[in-house]
Amino acid sequence: MAELTYREAVAAGIAQEMERDERVVFLGEDVAAAGGVFKTTVGLLEKFGPCRVRDTPISEQAIVGAAMGAAMTGLRPIAEIMFSDFFGVSWDMIANEIAKARYMCAGQLALPLVIRTANGSGSRFGAQHSQSVENWVMAVPGLKVVAPSNPADVKGLLAAAVRDPDPVIFFEHKGLYATKGEVPDGEHVDRLGTAKVLRQGSDVTIVALAAMVPRALQAAQRLEKEGISATVVDLRSLVPLDTKTLLVETKKTGRLYTVEENPRLCGWGAEIASIVAEEAFYDLDGPIVRITTPHVPLPAADELEDNTVPTVERIVETVRRTAG
Amino acid sequence: MASDDIDRSTRLALYRSQIEIRLLEKRAYELFLQNLIKGTSHLSLGQEAVAAGFAVAMRPDDYTYCTYRGHSHTLARGAPMLGVLGELMGRRCGLMGGKGGSMHLTSVAHGVMGSYAIVGAHLPVAAGAAWSAQLRGSGQVSLCFFGDGTCNIGAFHEALNFAAVWKLPVIFVCENNQYMEYTPIRSVTAVEHPAADRAAAYGLERIVVDGNDADAVYRKARESIDKARGGGGPSLIEAMTYRTSGHSRADPAKYRPPGELEEWTKRDPIALYRARLLELGFEESELRAMDSAVQRAVDEATEGAKASPTPPLEVIDKDVWADGGSSWRN
Numbered sequence: 258m259a260e261l262t263y264r265e266a267v268a269a270g271i272a273q274e275m276e277r278d279e280r281v282v283f284l285g286e287d288v289a290a291a292g293g294v295f296k297t298t299v300g301l302l303e304k305f306g307p308c309r310v311r312d313t314p315i316s317e318q319a320i321v322g323a324a325m326g327a328a329m330t331g332l333r334p335i336a337e338i339m340f341s342d343f344f345g346v347s348w349d350m351i352a353n354e355i356a357k358a359r360y361m362c363a364g365q366l367a368l369p370l371v372i373r374t375a376n377g378s379g380s381r382f383g384a385q386h387s388q389s390v391e392n393w394v395m396a397v398p399g400l401k402v403v404a405p406s407n408p409a410d411v412k413g414l415l416a417a418a419v420r421d422p423d424p425v426i427f428f429e430h431k432g433l434y435a436t437k438g439e440v441p442d443g444e445h446v447d448r449l450g451t452a453k454v455l456r457q458g459s460d461v462t463i464v465a466l467a468a469m470v471p472r473a474l475q476a477a478q479r480l481e482k483e484g485i486s487a488t489v490v491d492l493r494s495l496v497p498l499d500t501k502t503l504l505v506e507t508k509k510t511g512r513l514y515t516v517e518e519n520p521r522l523c524g525w526g527a528e529i530a531s532i533v534a535e536e537a538f539y540d541l542d543g544p545i546v547r548i549t550t551p552h553v554p555l556p557a558a559d560e561l562e563d564n565t566v567p568t569v570e571r572i573v574e575t576v577r578r579t580a581g
Numbered sequence: 582m583a584s585d586d587i588d589r590s591t592r593l594a595l596y597r598s599q600i601e602i603r604l605l606e607k608r609a610y611e612l613f614l615q616n617l618i619k620g621t622s623h624l625s626l627g628q629e630a631v632a633a634g635f636a637v638a639m640r641p642d643d644y645t646y647c648t649y650r651g652h653s654h655t656l657a658r659g660a661p662m663l664g665v666l667g668e669l670m671g672r673r674c675g676l677m678g679g680k681g682g683s684m685h686l687t688s689v690a691h692g693v694m695g696s697y698a699i700v701g702a703h704l705p706v707a708a709g710a711a712w713s714a715q716l717r718g719s720g721q722v723s724l725c726f727f728g729d730g731t732c733n734i735g736a737f738h739e740a741l742n743f744a745a746v747w748k749l750p751v752i753f754v755c756e757n758n759q760y761m762e763y764t765p766i767r768s769v770t771a772v773e774h775p776a777a778d779r780a781a782a783y784g785l786e787r788i789v790v791d792g793n794d795a796d797a798v799y800r801k802a803r804e805s806i807d808k809a810r811g812g813g814g815p816s817l818i819e820a821m822t823y824r825t826s827g828h829s830r831a832d833p834a835k836y837r838p839p840g841e842l843e844e845w846t847k848r849d850p851i852a853l854y855r856a857r858l859l860e861l862g863f864e865e866s867e868l869r870a871m872d873s874a875v876q877r878a879v880d881e882a883t884e885g886a887k888a889s890p891t892p893p894l895e896v897i898d899k900d901v902w903a904d905g906g907s908s909w910r911n
């Protein structure tokens with residue numbers, strides 16, 4: 258085991274796959290010579306050369322569209338969209354083209370590609386560089402959606418995404434880039450569509466994603482001291498969704514909480530709440546509670562941003578108030 | 582026989598391809614009026630020389646990317662008439678078994694990598710396929726067809742610049758049929774030639790070709806394809822043409838100024854080409870035999886498609902993912 262930062266795990270994951278498979282190529286803005294605006298791709302240009310690691314113009318449609326064209330003709334591209342907010346300018350490519358191509362042509366085309374992007378808040382960048390847009394993508398049939406919470410998962414899930422035969426949207430959390438964690442040595446490949454139980458409790462089940470995972474874990478520790486024992490599930494993947502783990506872990510405690518960074522309406526937790534209500538209603542001991550960013554654009558100032566996205570304090574307070 | 586640069590069999594191929602498109606699309610229009618083709622369909626009547634001229638110049642493994650107005654390009658690459666008509670009619674025998682419809686014809690086996698219905702979307706995709714060919718060293722060229730109106734959408738600019746900077750083996754072909762839907766292109770475009778007048782912005786040569794002359798198109802196609810295959814980078818070609826049908830479905834095209842359709846009909850690409858072939862010494866009987874053979878093929882495809890069952894409902898849940906299914910949970 259080596260200790261890596263979340264951002265180093267990104268480069269390690271890409272490098273592992275580029276070394277293994279020469280069809281894997283990587284493109285995006287400032288990703289090659291500069292190593293990425295978040296320094297997530299440092300060293301890749303030097304290792305794999307300018308044919309496979311390419312800087313692009315500021316052309317989000319062309320970046321994603323080119324990845325699509327390359328994927329359907331034999332390559333396995335990884336495209337970087339610098340900030341997930343910029344999905345807005347490449348949305349036609351993502352939602353109308355990539356997501357639908359295989360279905361419309363009855364399987365004649367394959368699109369093994371990954372779109373990596375920096376998602377989420379914590380950098381005081383304001384409403385157009387801080388959004389959590391995983392629920393935008395989750396709403397479109399034909400896209401797989403992954404959002405790791407720690408360096409080991411970054412490397413393992415990124416490798417799995419590259420090897421997957423379908424388009425995968427890979428959300429890195431920019432608030433986690435500096436965090437550290439143990440990453441297995443040697444080749445590390447995880448499985449898409451699998452949630453992980455990080456902590457087993459007996460009173461409540463808290464389901465979280467990406468940067469909300471460490472917050473849920475901290476909240477669980479504090480709740481423990483107050484006599485509330487919490488299970489914490491790291492969802493890791495929205496599509497495919499590991500409903501088995503969700504249902505099993507919810508039934509064990511009878512109480513379900515989701516911690517979501519996306520704004521309230523149609524956030525991923527709403528889908529989970531609906532599945533659990535339909536399929537585990539009689540195992541519930543109380544209402545499902547969603548802890549989300551309110552339905553507002555994100556403000557920039559420290560105090561405002563910090564108090565908009567779910568905090569450890571808000572998770573603890575909500576569970577304490579409702580779990581009784 | 583003509584002693585110029587285009588040989589006899591190529592000329593026959595150009596003629597045949599145009600006739601195939603014309604007769605099949607006329608049939609599609611009839612079927613539409615009979616309500617056997619639902620939804621929408623965008624015909625290329627009057628524009629056949631562009632599709633034929635390029636397709637005949639392509640290598641079988643080159644890529645075609647086209648728009649909703651793509652029956653012509655799909656047929657020109659050799660996709661079966663039965664599959665095309667069947668797809669238009671929503672039948673099991675359709676190229677995509679009825680899942681795509683008229684605007685999304687795809688036949689990967691014939692190099693037709695998709696018909697795209699969001700204006701401009703396929704330009705970056707075609708560039709990506711060219712990038713892949715470049716990296717794999719396959720020598721394949723990517724051909725991308727679109728309309729005059731498409732030159733005004735952002736994806737056009739992104740793709741052209743991207744392809745030029747990376748020197749990709751891709752050819753962007755603007756079929757300037759004078760209209761974007763119902764609006765004359767001149768009234769919404771800052772320059773006279775929406776594609777060619779912008780070529781300089783991407784460091785590309787300004788190329789305008791007579792899109793109703795299959796030979797002229799074929800020559801430009803050869804030139805640009807050879808250049809791309811040889812590592813010379815992309816081209817942007819504007820082919821001047823006119824669609825003599827409506828934009829889509831039963832569009833009566835009331836927006837045409839008086840006399841315009843008549844003027845262009847005089848320059849009908851197939852009539853022009855037929856006259857040229859006769860002038861060059863081809864036999865009337867030979868051409869007539871080809872016309873009849875194509876008409877028979879269209880009739881057979883029509884009967885075949887009519888006889889084909891509707892798609893099985895199981896396909897609704899198929900082919901979202903590579904495993905053949907559509908499951909999003911365990």
Ligand SMILES: Cc1ncc(C[n+]2csc(CCOP(=O)(O)OP(=O)(O)O)c2C)c(N)n1
Pocket residue numbers: 650698699700701727728729730731732758760761762828
């Ligand atoms: C992004 C987008 N905007 C608008 C439309 C509606 N639309 C379909 S075809 C068309 C006209 C396109 O004109 P042109 O590029 O000249 O192609 P043509 O139809 O003449 O072949 C329009 C506006 C669309 N499909 N996609």
Ligand SMILES: [Mg+2]
Pocket residue numbers: 728729730756757758759760761762
């Ligand atoms: Mg037009």
